[in-house]
Amino acid sequence: MEPIIKIEHLCKEFKLKEMDVHALNDVSLDIYKGDIYGIIGMSGAGKSTLVRCLNFLERPTSGNVVVDGRDLAQLSGKELREERKSIGMIFQHFNLLMQRSVVDNVCFPLEIAGMKRSEARKKAMEYLEIVGLTEKAKAYPVQLSGGQKQRVAIARVLASDPKILLCDEATSALDPQTTKSILQLLKEINRKFGITIVVITHEMAVVQEICSHVAIIDQGNLVEHGKVEDIFSAPQSREAKRLIYQGFEKVAEMKGKRCVRIVFAENSSFEPVIGNMVLTFKTPVNILYANTRDLDGVAKGEMILQLPEDAETGEKMIAYLKNAKLSVEEMEDYESVHRIGGAQGGREEGDEAC
Amino acid sequence: MLTAREVSMIIEGIGGTLWMVLMSVLFGYILGLPMGILLTVTGKDGIRPNAAVYKVFDVISNIFRSIPFLILLLLVQPLTRLILGKSYGATATIVPLTIAAAPYIARMVESSLKEVDHGVIEAAQSMGASNWTIIFKVLLTEARTSLIVNATIATNTILGYSAMAGACGGGGLGDIAVRYGYHRWQPDILLITVVLLVVLAQIFQMTGMFISRLVDRRRVE
Ligand SMILES: Nc1ncnc2c1ncn2[C@@H]1O[C@H](COP(=O)(O)OP(=O)(O)OP(=O)(O)O)[C@@H](O)[C@H]1O
Ligand SMILES: [Mg+2]
Numbered sequence: 001m002e003p004i005i006k007i008e009h010l011c012k013e014f015k016l017k018e019m020d021v022h023a024l025n026d027v028s029l030d031i032y033k034g035d036i037y038g039i040i041g042m043s044g045a046g047k048s049t050l051v052r053c054l055n056f057l058e059r060p061t062s063g064n065v066v067v068d069g070r071d072l073a074q075l076s077g078k079e080l081r082e083e084r085k086s087i088g089m090i091f092q093h094f095n096l097l098m099q100r101s102v103v104d105n106v107c108f109p110l111e112i113a114g115m116k117r118s119e120a121r122k123k124a125m126e127y128l129e130i131v132g133l134t135e136k137a138k139a140y141p142v143q144l145s146g147g148q149k150q151r152v153a154i155a156r157v158l159a160s161d162p163k164i165l166l167c168d169e170a171t172s173a174l175d176p177q178t179t180k181s182i183l184q185l186l187k188e189i190n191r192k193f194g195i196t197i198v199v200i201t202h203e204m205a206v207v208q209e210i211c212s213h214v215a216i217i218d219q220g221n222l223v224e225h226g227k228v229e230d231i232f233s234a235p236q237s238r239e240a241k242r243l244i245y246q247g248f249e250k251v252a253e254m255k256g257k258r259c260v261r262i263v264f265a266e267n268s269s270f271e272p273v274i275g276n277m278v279l280t281f282k283t284p285v286n287i288l289y290a291n292t293r294d295l296d297g298v299a300k301g302e303m304i305l306q307l308p309e310d311a312e313t314g315e316k317m318i319a320y321l322k323n324a325k326l327s328v329e330e331m332e333d334y335e336s337v338h339r340i341g342g343a344q345g346g347r348e349e350g351d352e353a354c
Numbered sequence: 355m356l357t358a359r360e361v362s363m364i365i366e367g368i369g370g371t372l373w374m375v376l377m378s379v380l381f382g383y384i385l386g387l388p389m390g391i392l393l394t395v396t397g398k399d400g401i402r403p404n405a406a407v408y409k410v411f412d413v414i415s416n417i418f419r420s421i422p423f424l425i426l427l428l429l430v431q432p433l434t435r436l437i438l439g440k441s442y443g444a445t446a447t448i449v450p451l452t453i454a455a456a457p458y459i460a461r462m463v464e465s466s467l468k469e470v471d472h473g474v475i476e477a478a479q480s481m482g483a484s485n486w487t488i489i490f491k492v493l494l495t496e497a498r499t500s501l502i503v504n505a506t507i508a509t510n511t512i513l514g515y516s517a518m519a520g521a522c523g524g525g526g527l528g529d530i531a532v533r534y535g536y537h538r539w540q541p542d543i544l545l546i547t548v549v550l551l552v553v554l555a556q557i558f559q560m561t562g563m564f565i566s567r568l569v570d571r572r573r574v575e
Binding site for chain 2: 082
């Protein structure tokens, strides 16, 4: 099957007076129809630049973006505008027309497409119903909450019947509750209309909540990509680990000790495995952390075990756990990874580091 | 008290001033609005940046705005005569007023349109909107409140210029103020014309503000 979005050796440079900024270095990625693809990274990593290259709001310096078989760089201005109608985009700050009512905002793409006013209104109302805002049709954006504004933006984007929906930090300006409901709406849209969704975010929670796949961007480089489940169970890159370990910051005991992180499907019986292991080796292990996370609707359990000091027993235990079909990962670089994250004081202030 | 002749002269003066000002605003916008749009669109952060075009209109507007109005009035007299056959009276003053107003209006329009949130323009682009659609359905409509406020300011500036034109036989209330109030020293007429000019300015101001508020949907009712 051909990917619906094919990104090939994408590079983007911004030439500034003082210096050149390499926002993207040789990024290649395939996104398939029906995927919800998360793109995650720190602030300044190049996420927005990447997603803006997917509809050519930003022209790449080199490399190709092929959408549904069409190389965007080859299109004329008119053809590109036509193509953009099938690539919707929603934004962190909603970007609604403030002087138009809600229903007229949703009508806007239909007007661009040249639809008759009465027909456009009818269609707009249908989309407002999908996002649950029928009663706000006549209101103006200023009268809406953030979550409602994003719903209008989603209805507006749906009105042009897109194949692809790009979301640039669409939930970053919203509280956790509203974020959840918007993410649920996106998921529903993905299922109901088969729209491929690309989600830009700096929060692992967003990826866990709705994405089927994830790409991790660090300083303009694609460092890791694949199924969310795989990356969650066995992160390879330091950046991926840092994102996944974000939740463990409070586990202070972990410092300077040999720990492993194990991941299991929630229904798999991990307790007897650990119990049996302790019995087999006649050595206790310390459970430092245990949690279940919801990955795209599938519950995943994770646990951090502190292994005994004795290196040999530790090795054997890891082998034992692997043998029991659990995904096991040594956290020896937890500290260094953690230090990188910690030194920058969290993801928001990560800017300057790049 | 004023004689009947003087009263009818003042009423005529009001008519002359209104005619001059409103026609100049009209022609000023016919020239200045497209120029302001062009400045916005071709500017560095515009939707179709073009340094050369921007520079040309930038320079034109700066030159005309830096010429004092009274000098401009004299400079364009030959042009006025060419267009209207005479170079005095209210109608003739419309020509220099328009020429003074257009570049000023262009700048006002540019600053209003630049206030439009870039994200909204980008959203329109992401929907496949053409530049024309963006100009008419995003820039001009989203900036309408600011455009109207600025039109109000422009109208009152032109009102001020029109009174100045009175000094050179420009017609309207300014002309009466200069001829009766100054040359013949009739302070009552001077006072009345000044009061009338102030009242006109107030009326323009209030009307403009009223309309701008009427069309603004960004307020919570
Ligand atoms: N128009 C531009 N001109 C110059 N530099 C830019 C421009 N847009 C982005 N950059 C630079 O490119 C790099 C990547 O920026 P980008 O906005 O893609 O990051 P991001 O991952 O979306 O970050 P955030 O999470 O803060 O939105 C940054 O160093 C930024 O300064
Ligand atoms: Mg961004």
